[in-house]
Amino acid sequence: MNIQSPVMAILAHDNEQEFAHQVANLLGYPNADVVIGNLKDAVSALSTRTESPHYLIVDIGERGSDVLAELDTIAEYCDIRTRVVVIGSINDVSFYRALRARGVAEYFTRPIKPADVLAALMMDNAPHKDVGGKVITFMGAASGDGASTLALNTAYTLATEYRKSVVLVDMDYQFGMVAKNLDLTTPFGIKELLEHPDRGIDFTLIERMIATYGNSRLKVIAAPNQLHTIPDIRAEVIYELITILRRNYDFVVLDLPHIWTPWMASALTHATHAIMVAQLWLRSVTHSSRLMGAWRATGVENNRISLVINRSGAKFKEAVSTRDFERICATPIRYYFVNDIKSVVAAENQGKTLLECGNSVLCRQFKEFAGYFNKENS
DSSP: OOOOOSEEEEESSGGGHHHHHHHHHHHTOSOOEEEESOHHHHHHHHHTOSSOOSEEEEEEETOOGGGHHHHHHHHTTSOTTOEEEEEESOOOHHHHHHHHHTTOSEEEESSOOHHHHHHHHTTSOOTTSSOSSEEEEEEESSTTSOHHHHHHHHHHHHHHTSOOOEEEEEOOTTTOOHHHHTTOOOSSSHHHHHSOGGGOOOHHHHHHHEEEOTTSSEEEEOOOSSOOOOOOOOHHHHHHHHHHHHHHOSEEEEEEOSOOOHHHHHHHHTOSEEEEEEOSSHHHHHHHHHHHHHHHHTTOOGGGEEEEEEEETOSSOOSSOHHHHHHHHTSOEEEEEEOOHHHHHHHHHHTOOGGGGOOOHHHHHHHHHHHHHHHHHO
């Protein structure tokens, strides 16, 4: 049985197929249905579909206003809810207006990035533009590198030291520990938001899934309490969730799991700051290089990526020098957190943050680290 993709691309040249598949991946689908040829070929392909595509990418090559009648014919085979993006070479205001008048979501002239097309298809402004709250994502290069610890304590510091409204979202669907590390009881959380995409998401629903940590400004959306198979999470749901949170909080902090999926890629396209947390180990440098390469491929610009070394100065021999780490990852190290396992374990055992457990070097570092984001937000 040939399963049709909700993403369809009409391309003038065969070498653009990878671009179309990248956009489909960001939307949460394994591939796009691609038609190579002209718009008449597209009409023929659309007429054989059992349902209209949800998203349609049309590459018109060098053509201009003469293509409008053919686009009107294509529209007859599309549902009114189909989101259409047109890519071409003509830079003409009247042509752009004619496309918009026909319901085209956006027209792009080359060169174009997958993330730009994604933003237009998702009915959102470019995710990294200065609209709403800041989104800080944390991902560990390898298991045990401490990304969750950094995410939790950075979020708490922003909420308490800098008095910002902060929501921390534990997106490690299977092994998230944020709520447990804060000794929070959370009957609801990310599971209830992601597993029912058909009902939609609004802030009223989100508020029911949020737990407040103590008397602080820190809110938490927890991972499931029980082990579950990761569901088929749609990128649209991730976009909707983050967009709503940005409208209501100064900072949205996402603790991302160490996996690579289309919905993870979509979460990263929202990041104003994408933090890669690593240690000076061989496996960390290997995974960091691969993951940051994938981030860039999805449209996350270098100026939004920060490489952070955790447990710097650890007692074990660090196998990779900082110079080699930066060279392999093609990214400078922005910050180093000292190795203080004793303080981290003590805080976890008490179900508290580091700042609540004393005035260690790590506490001072988190104040400095969070201060960087606060300064940029002010």
